[in-house]
Amino acid sequence: GENVEQHPSTLSVQEGDSAVIKCTYSDSASNYFPWYKQELGKRPQLIIDIRSNVGEKKDQRIAVTLNKTAKHFSLHITETQPEDSAVYFCAASVNGNKLVFGAGTILRVKS
Amino acid sequence: DAGVIQSPRHEVTEMGQEVTLRCKPISGHDYLFWYRQTMMRGLELLIYFNNNVPIDDSGMPEDRFSAKMPNASFSTLKIQPSEPRDSAVYFCASSRQNEQFFGPGTRLTVL
Numbered sequence: 001g002e003n004v005e006q007h008p009s010t011l012s013v014q015e016g017d018s019a020v021i022k023c024t025y026s027d028s029a030s031n032y033f034p035w036y037k038q039e040l041g042k043r044p045q046l047i048i049d050i051r052s053n054v055g056e057k058k059d060q061r062i063a064v065t066l067n068k069t070a071k072h073f074s075l076h077i078t079e080t081q082p083e084d085s086a087v088y089f090c091a092a093s094v095n096g097n098k099l100v101f102g103a104g105t106i107l108r109v110k111s
Numbered sequence: 112d113a114g115v116i117q118s119p120r121h122e123v124t125e126m127g128q129e130v131t132l133r134c135k136p137i138s139g140h141d142y143l144f145w146y147r148q149t150m151m152r153g154l155e156l157l158i159y160f161n162n163n164v165p166i167d168d169s170g171m172p173e174d175r176f177s178a179k180m181p182n183a184s185f186s187t188l189k190i191q192p193s194e195p196r197d198s199a200v201y202f203c204a205s206s207r208q209n210e211q212f213f214g215p216g217t218r219l220t221v222l
Contacts (some may be wrong), residue, residue: 032209043202043213044154089154096209097142098167101154 006102136205
């Protein structure tokens with residue numbers, strides 16, 4: 001079955017700097033890759049997703065890139081703010097429904 | 112829309128007791144998912160339904176776990192008998208087109 005690896009496990013950046021989180025997946029049939037943000041004690045919430053027919057997608061300060069050949073995708077957050085501090089999870093899916101999540105990245109934005 | 116509703120929010124029980132977690136998905140969503148989140152194992156999909164029918168229960172850890180969806184607006188996850196290693200946060204999520212909306216979760220503690 002699908003296996004998703006996520007790096008780094010923790011990431012500290014200064015406010016205003018960029019943050020990059022990387023994920024690799026094993027199943028070449030996966031075609032849907034969402035990213036979720038989970039604040040402490042809260043529920044995961046979708047922040048951006050990408051499908052395999054697209055190489056990059058942007059939404060304001062957040063972007064995701066996908067390399068199907070290498071089977072990896074990345075989350076880029078620019079101009080980080082303290083409110084970006086949270087745990088970020090990547091996921092991969094073959095059918096758009098059964099999500100396999102990475103282990104998560106704790107992002108700390110220091111002001 | 113109230114979002115995905117879960118009850119109870121917190122449950123403390125003793126080993127061997129039956130535990131029932133409840134979920135009301137967002138109206139109009141035809142997919143419902145049950146997840147378990149722990150520090151050790153991360154966010155794991157237990158089972159998901161489409162139009163009230165279980166599609167994939169390969170994530171259900173053992174026969175002590177069962178899930179039902181008797182109608183489009185209600186689902187239960189039951190653990191019988193419960194064990195201390197079942198302690199976790201259990202999330203229910205629903206979707207219509209890929210984006211999964213998570214409920215607030217039930218924090219289960221089995222003593």
